[in-house]
Amino acid sequence: MSVGWRDLGANGQALAEAVYTALDRTAELRTAGGDDEAPPSSSTLWAWVMGGAETRDRLAATWRRYPALKDDVAALLDRAAVASLPRVAAAATEDAVARRIGTGAAIRLLPSRATPDQTYVVITLDDPDRTPGQLIAVTGDDLVVQRLDPPVDGTIQVLTETASDLVRALADAETRVWLL
Amino acid sequence: MTTGRVRVVVATTEGPAEIRRITAEDPSLRSVICLAGTSQALPISNAYDAFVRAPTGMIERAVGHPAFRVDVDRPIGDGESWQLGLYLAHRLKAAGRLAEDGAPADGVLWATGRVDHDGRIGSVGRIDVKLRRSGESWRPEAAPVLAIVPVADREQIEEGAAPAGFELLPVDQVDMVIQHLGLGIPRPVRAGPPWRFVGGLAAAGVVAIVLVLSPADVGIEPPPAVEAPLPASTRVASPPTAAFEPMALRLALEEKHAQTSDAGCAGAGTLAAVEPGAETVAGVCALRWSVANTGAVSAHVWLYAVVEGAFREYASRTRSSGYAAGRLEPGAVASVTVAPPSWLRRAATVRAILVVAAGERPQIDQVFTDIDLASADDLDRKVAGLIDLGVHVVDRRHRLIPSLR
């Protein structure tokens, strides 16, 4: 025998309405789509943060494309990093930054005497047993990833062009840096 | 090839790699080998750094500076056969005779060989391949090319393997080549001013400074004259006249320990020679840095030592440092002693800077006038400036663990 709508009573009808709307909304959520790719999830960001060279471009692209995710990416980097170096204090920002000190590491920029348009990036780790494999520097819309060789005596040295994205980022007081 | 500029190439199985330039870099950096002016550091850079930096490295001991950048025109792969070429290039560079950046050369040195801590040249193998490869792909600008190979590998070289214009020189000690090149032979220089010393530039009593002009000093034997007699070689030219040789000025270090654990550092203490930079036991009361002139002619030295470390921010007015400067005659020893504050209970680093020149140099005096006010970065810059002056600079650090009482 068919169930009559009026027979449901107020509670039954209210539940029917709630079930309908929930089913309707569930279907919408599950079929939610669009032409654009959905922003990466936190798991995806975490995988990229923890990943190696193959994920650098995707992390950098996400940083540019989804401004609202910057804070999440930074927070995940904080969580994952062996060392993190904050923005440089305003009082010290008149010139390009040559030294940054953070939690777990310090970074110096030293111009090469041999080739002035090249610069040494010298990373000194507080704990030589924690060996980062990459450096991530973010400033504005730029996210720079630099692969790091294993440290020697707690120090990692990178020689690169002074005009490189890496040196420009590290010399910028607004840049935040993580070693992972 | 005892005079004039010399081009150095490192023999590899892919062809000769020319050393285009050697540049002294900031002492805090690690040495690198780069490809032809680019920022591409070759994978052997770490091994090269170990070859440079004392106490294990040869180069710092030989030329007194711990960090260099070398530019080569071709990659140098794994292995250690590059050591001899790099060592000789550094010695030529220190003597102002390395032909760099394509400058005209009076001779060409082609080298392959390992170099051990005592200057012995070890076997590397595949020399015939390196020779053949050089003959195929390389046209040296000057002839003859002096090809330095390990004695141990001489048997590998078949008759006629060396390209035309190559003159083979099998050697088993770097000093044989040094002598062949006319390096390391002292020459007379004019006398410098008498010794002077400056003690505790900003100190408040914890610094002990000793300037000794005699080898006899409180029971410590002077460092031995370790310049080994040059081995005989059929190719060695007759010895030139004596000249100032910076390497004859040897820096040595002794640790002063409490005589008994109960006495602490207040007592007389005992002194023991140690290798700078080496791990040593706890209970150090003071460090004495000495420079001994083991050469045949007098030299000017500037010796500064300071205790570094975070405690300096706390105890900025009780800086522990010592400084001595002046002319050092052959056989004489000068030293400074520094002690950490008595209340320091954790490890500290003592940094010593030794500058050696043939004669008086007011510019160097100037560098040291305010050195006690210098931060660690300032010290780095001062050292860099001294190197730029072209003098022999030794910049060493030693970690001490003070008495725990």
Added chain:
Amino acid sequence: MVGATTGDARRDVGGASVGRMVLDGGRSAALDQAFRTVADTDLGEGAKYGPATIRALAHVITARAYGKPLLELAHLVRVAEAAGGRHGWPAVFFGVRVARPSAFRAAMQIGARRCAAFDAEFSLVEDGVEIAYPDGVFRVTYGRMPFLAALMEFLVTALGYRAVDGVLRQGLDGRFAAGTASASANALSRALYDHLKAHLPAAQAVRRFRRLIAFLAAARGAGFGLDDVDDQAVLDYWAGAEPDTAAGHPADDGADDVRTFRAAVEQMARLRTAIEAGAERRAIDGAAPLGSDRERGEIDPEMLVGVLEAHDEAGDPLAVLAEFPAARVKFLTGRETAELDPIAALGRQAVALPLSILRLATFGAVQNRLAQAARRRAPLAERTPLINGVGGETYAERREHWRALADRVQRIAMAALGALLEAGRLEAATEIIDQAPDLDLSVLRRDLTAQGGGAVVALRGDMAAGLLTALGDRTVVGDRAADLVAEARGALRAVSRSGFTAGDRADPEVRDGLAAGLPVLRRLMARFSELRAAVDAALPVERQDARFAADRAVFARRFERLYGEAA
């Protein structure tokens, strides 16, 4: 304070805005996008969250039944923070690459080995982890962790990592007590409530529901019942929906919700489910003792989510076939998947609305082509033949097509069974027994009991081969099972789709895929078979041409209004 730390109940990752939400008629693009972000998560090993997990997440969100799950989550975070080592809870929640119970079990076991707290505060138990608070013990099972991880993913996507971590951090830094987790869960619940208040408006769905009820009351009388929500109602509702009037009730913008026949079918199917659920509650209320404090109209979110779990099975079979490990096997082609999609999506309501499914398969396909033509502004001359049904399938053709599809997929299922038999997988035995439930297994039972030492509790691996051999032996299990086995082996030789070739079958992942996918495929085909039987009952063959002609006229009129000259 969560409110202060989130500060952004309208967090907008992809550029959608509240304004956009209003333009879309109440559907929040930001929420849709957040959900897609979770559902699309793929760390290189297939979808991180399976369809069942995503479905459960959708239920919890839409029913706002997240109170209890958030409490579980707060407890689990405490364990994960310890198990995650230096990286803390993200290492467990985000680091697991595919959210399966086994993956969380492994993560916890690894974490336990390096964390001393697992000897004191936490312990690994058979089915999960247990937290021994001073004021009580709390257990989270491994089976629950994939869902909780998806919920965490959604929370972080919707509210932001710092906001969520900030709340959780207070709990983690707080006293080690069960009550601390409750405080964290409550704070998260408030933050999520605020977020959903802005992003989960029910107004449009409620409007749709009331529109359907009004239509049925108007069409079938105020005393309409579940049986009135039938194929004719679907067709009438779709055919009559107009922006100006819809079955006599005032104009609203809801007509756009039923432009497609599929939308009308889905809405009616949902209404059927809703009425069934209401009837169940009525029955419970009727049995409730006097003095029950149940308020009129009050909906308990936990009860609602229970109803959703029980009634909403939509879409799962095809999603399961599309995910690892079943995806390693091409059970269905793209076209077959598309043809079975309405049946899979509507679940048991498809059987209740058989003619609607038939219409959807014929005229729905035409409507898709018309919609595409309209989108690319094709000339009327191109659209008119479609409007009039030229080139479309007839019901007779569709039914014949369905018969062929069922045969084809049945052969695939048999081939999969053959492959499982070949691989010596015990799932093959389960399949055979499921397909021939009346098998006489007494002889087999006697043999196995002898091998198993007197008690067949579970089949040991070394028994599998013997069992499978026995199932193919007429003398042991009779002709039916033996025929099934022979048919399966024959089908395997005739199928060359990916996953069925000899080379593919050697791959253990493919074997897992066969084992995982075959039962799902068989259930789907059983539903398909029910549907075809329902169509046969509702539309005898002798009447199908007349019915088709009549329906074509209805569809042509509606298509003309939607896509014709007047449109």
